[in-house]
Amino acid sequence: MDFGVFNLLQHRDHTKSPHTVLTEALEHTRLAEELGFSRVWFAEHHFSNYSLCPSPLLLCTQAAAMTKKIRVGCAVLILPLHAPARVIAEIALVDAMSGGRLDVGVGSGYQNYEFERLGADLTQNKVMFNEMLDMIERGLREPNFSYDGKYYKQLKTAINMRPVQSPRPPIWVAGKDPNSQRRCARDGYIPFISGGIGGPEELKRQREQVEQCYIDEGKDPATIPLGVLRFACVSDDQSVIDRYVDGARFQKRIANSLRSRKETLVDDYMVAEVPGENEESFEQITKNLLVGDSESVAERICQEIELYRPLHMNIYFAVGDVPHSAVMNSMEQFATKVVPVIEKHFGKPLAEINDVPMPEPLAMAAE
Numbered sequence: 129m130d131f132g133v134f135n136l137l138q139h140r141d142h143t144k145s146p147h148t149v150l151t152e153a154l155e156h157t158r159l160a161e162e163l164g165f166s167r168v169w170f171a172e173h174h175f176s177n178y179s180l181c182p183s184p185l186l187l188c189t190q191a192a193a194m195t196k197k198i199r200v201g202c203a204v205l206i207l208p209l210h211a212p213a214r215v216i217a218e219i220a221l222v223d224a225m226s227g228g229r230l231d232v233g234v235g236s237g238y239q240n241y242e243f244e245r246l247g248a249d250l251t252q253n254k255v256m257f258n259e260m261l262d263m264i265e266r267g268l269r270e271p272n273f274s275y276d277g278k279y280y281k282q283l284k285t286a287i288n289m290r291p292v293q294s295p296r297p298p299i300w301v302a303g304k305d306p307n308s309q310r311r312c313a314r315d316g317y318i319p320f321i322s323g324g325i326g327g328p329e330e331l332k333r334q335r336e337q338v339e340q341c342y343i344d345e346g347k348d349p350a351t352i353p354l355g356v357l358r359f360a361c362v363s364d365d366q367s368v369i370d371r372y373v374d375g376a377r378f379q380k381r382i383a384n385s386l387r388s389r390k391e392t393l394v395d396d397y398m399v400a401e402v403p404g405e406n407e408e409s410f411e412q413i414t415k416n417l418l419v420g421d422s423e424s425v426a427e428r429i430c431q432e433i434e435l436y437r438p439l440h441m442n443i444y445f446a447v448g449d450v451p452h453s454a455v456m457n458s459m460e461q462f463a464t465k466v467v468p469v470i471e472k473h474f475g476k477p478l479a480e481i482n483d484v485p486m487p488e489p490l491a492m493a494a495e
Contacts, residue, residue, distance in 0.1 A: 132167035192226035201231035228292030375448020426469035
């Protein structure tokens with residue numbers, strides 16, 4: 129298994145400029161490579177402070193240019209918000225520019241606020257997502273392709289830029305939809321789940337759902353290359369831990385507002401923070417998340433690895449308005465103190481823990 133770093137580029141601190149948020153995320157990228165993290169991931173969202181990144185592929189290009197080895201990924205491209213042929217060509221371009229270091233995370237989206245402003249229909253996002261995924265496969269694999277779907281039509285087209293990774297970069301599919309998870313089993317995609325601000329039992333439940341989807345498709349659930357997004361903060365300073373937990377709660381609150389169409393925008397794009405109904409207590413959220421000193425975080429991660437057996441854990445270090453210095457310190461302690469304890473606990477190098485191979489892209493029927 130391995131660990132990555134997730135960058136949402138969230139903007140909570142009104143005194144900090146968007147440019148500073150971006151600059152800090154890129155500094156996290158540079159540090160992630162120095163510390164030996166395997167991947168850095170960038171989200172896609174639009175028109176609110178939930179995330180300042182409208183184009184994860186652009187950020188992947190910059191991240192690749194300033195690094196040498198670390199893989200760069202989209203977590204995720206919201207497929208129904210894109211023109212298919214264009215995004216296929218851009219995926220190929222970024223993979224080529226990164227020297228074959230691109231991971232393509234994809235999702236169907238959930239924020240109607242951004243769908244409305246980009247002229248997309250959220251009620252049809254699942255169908256559009258699957259049609260787009262069909263087109264990505266064909267466009268990256270075949271010399272030329274056409275498509276005739278319910279929402280997308282494509283004249284015979286050749287994507288003239290080709291990816292370095294053959295026949296395509298790895299595709300990670302985010303979310304809890306069992307239809308998408310069954311497609312992962314069928315088509316060699318990587319299921320990508322998140323427990324949000326819930327605890328490890330929520331991730332265990334999701335793991336069990338993925339396993340059932342693999343069984344339904346005649347696949348061995350022991351071979352699942354599971355990707356997991358997890359909140360984590362390593363610090364000896366309780367005030368930093370509390371601020372991190374508050375930031376995670378803040379993220380959940382504004383995500384719920386955007387999901388339920390109850391958002392109130394202030395100062396142009398800042399979403400007002402409103403406590404959710406039946407919201408867990410601050411103390412319970414603290415218990416749910418991987419927060420604390422290096423020893424306690426390492427102990428809990430070892431338990432979670434045994435519980436839901438991830439191949440990749442994507443760690444969310446920068447939330448809300450946690451100071452940049454605290455984020456950098458948390459990353460450093462995670463890499464230098466937490467990871468060695470994990471390796472000692474399992475008695476093997478990190479790469480050999482849950483050593484499930486990444487799926488090879490399946491050959492097309494015509495090949």
